[in-house]
Amino acid sequence: MSETHYQVLQISPQATADEIKQSYRRLAKEFHPDVNGGQINSDRIVKLNAAYEVLGDERKRREYDYLYGTTKPIPRQQQSTAPIPRRPRTVGRELDEELILWLNQVYQPINRTINWIIKPLKTQIQELSADPFDDELMANFEAYVTECQQHLQKIEKTFHSMPNPSLVAEIAANLYYTINQVADGIKELNFYIMNYDERYLYDGIEMFKIAAQLQKETNKKVKIYK
Numbered sequence: 001m002s003e004t005h006y007q008v009l010q011i012s013p014q015a016t017a018d019e020i021k022q023s024y025r026r027l028a029k030e031f032h033p034d035v036n037g038g039q040i041n042s043d044r045i046v047k048l049n050a051a052y053e054v055l056g057d058e059r060k061r062r063e064y065d066y067l068y069g070t071t072k073p074i075p076r077q078q079q080s081t082a083p084i085p086r087r088p089r090t091v092g093r094e095l096d097e098e099l100i101l102w103l104n105q106v107y108q109p110i111n112r113t114i115n116w117i118i119k120p121l122k123t124q125i126q127e128l129s130a131d132p133f134d135d136e137l138m139a140n141f142e143a144y145v146t147e148c149q150q151h152l153q154k155i156e157k158t159f160h161s162m163p164n165p166s167l168v169a170e171i172a173a174n175l176y177y178t179i180n181q182v183a184d185g186i187k188e189l190n191f192y193i194m195n196y197d198e199r200y201l202y203d204g205i206e207m208f209k210i211a212a213q214l215q216k217e218t219n220k221k222v223k224i225y226k
Contacts, residue, residue: 005051181211
């Protein structure tokens with residue numbers, strides 16, 4: 001059984017916001033290569049960042065708690081923004097129509113669009129690296145980021161177009177976190193375009209990497225339903 005975000009951050013589901021932040025900083029420092037003898041535990045770092053990305057945000061934490069049945073129920077007025085579990089209507093290997101419909105009309109289109117966003121980034125950066133201060137090259141990169149934003153809007157609309165079957169609640173949650181990582185990555189790339197500060201570019205790249213890893217893990221889970 002995979003670790004919960006609370007287990008990754010070594011805190012209880014009742015932890016306060018300050019306790020979450022303190023635990024994340026402590027663990028991030030513990031696994032930092034400068035402190036850890038130059039050794040990099042990339043898998044653990046990815047899990048730490050993913051866990052803090054959710055639990056460090058009040059809204060995302062409520063949605064996570066709602067999905068996984070912790071003691072913190074999501075307020076009624078905010079339930080519509082999270083994947084909505086439903087009681088499974090079938091038992092066994094037979095997939096009901098609702099599940100097939102969700103996979104075909106929500107999961108698959110979103111998965112393809114995420115690829116359209118993430119995969120061109122490496123090539124775009126290589127082209128821009130020839131001269132980041134060249135107006136034409138930067139304009140091309142900005143056009144790519146703008147297209148990413150347009151794709152993201154379609155993704156978010158598709159994600160909320162229908163409730164997810166309870167049978168795939170975990171998959172829907174992973175997909176939701178992947179979308180959030182992509183959205184945050186796009187924001188960082190936009191900051192880079194505005195001020196040429198490479199720290200934003202690096203952060204955007206890292207967020208896309210996390211999204212790609214989450215997407216990979218989600219795809220593995222989906223295979224059991226095919």
